[in-house]
Amino acid sequence: MRRHMVEGQVRTSDVTMGGLVQAMRDIPRELFLPKAKRAQAYSDSHVELTEGRWLLRPRDFAKLLQAMEPRKTDIALNLASGRGYSCAVLASLVETVVGVEPDTAMLEKSSASLDHIGADNAVVIEGDIKNGAPDQGPFDLILVDGAVAAPSRSWFDQLSDGGRLGVFEMVNGAGRAVLYRRDGGAVGRRELFDAQPPLLPGFEPEPSFVF
Structure with a gap:
């Protein structure tokens, strides 16, 4: 099923x-999903982890991560790391991964799963x-697992020179994957x-005033 996911959803989306x-x-x-959701692990869709939190669709995740150009010497930050799948993939591509997760239960599950697969650099x-x-920080890569109306200003402050931030932005109902790169002060x-x-x-658009 993993092979079919990669060949049918990832490689066909120009992820090489x-x-x-x-x-x-x-x-x-499937190890990074609740047991009741494991049958959806390789589906071409976002899978709900808990209320309001989702595991990203394989195609979207892979295309964004490839565009971020991870390197073996990179220090990476994974924001909204959920149950740890993105951390696990990043751990195989970079030197060190730090995940940030506000949900204590998901944090505990992610730590256990990362230990299970031997991702000792995450x-x-x-x-x-x-x-x-x-x-x-600072971080060479910052990956955000979910969409935001606008990135947090503090994320840019934590990028190293040459660092890349990958995030999905939702504006007026239209979503785009966006790559930010820091070069010096710009x-x-x-x-x-x-x-x-x-x-x-917590990352929904600010309500606008309507007459």
């Missing part, structure tokens, strides 16, 4: 990065997604592809 493709073939995605800490992990923005992940709780 060898290490990423291999990680998605090898890592048991750690998940409890924290506010908007704040990131300022004491652990941060550039590039839209990548259409995607519709659910909004992360």
Whole structure:
């Protein structure tokens, strides 16, 4: 089923990065889902982890991560890391991964699953997604597992020079994967592809005044 997911959903979406493709073939995605949802592990859809929180669709996750150009020397931050699947994939591609997860129950599940697969270069800490992990940075990669109306300003402050931030942005109901890159004191923005992940709780658009 993992092979069919990779061949039918990931590689057909122009994801060709060898290490990423291999990680998605090898890592048991079902291990990072509640038992009642494991039958959906390889479906071409977002899978609900708990109320308001979702495991990203394989195609969307893989395309965004490939665009971020992970390297073996990178220190990565995974925000809203959920039950740890993104941390697990990142751990196979970079030097160190720090996950930030506000839900204590999911944090505990993710830590256990990461230990189970031997991802000893990944750690998940409890924290506010908007704040990131300022004491652990700066980071070469910051991956956000979910959509936001707008990125938190603090995330950009935690990027290293040359660091990349990958996030899904939802504006007026239209979703786009977006890549930010920090070069010196400037941060550039590039839209990548259409995607519709659910909004992360607390990252909804500000209500606008209507006459």
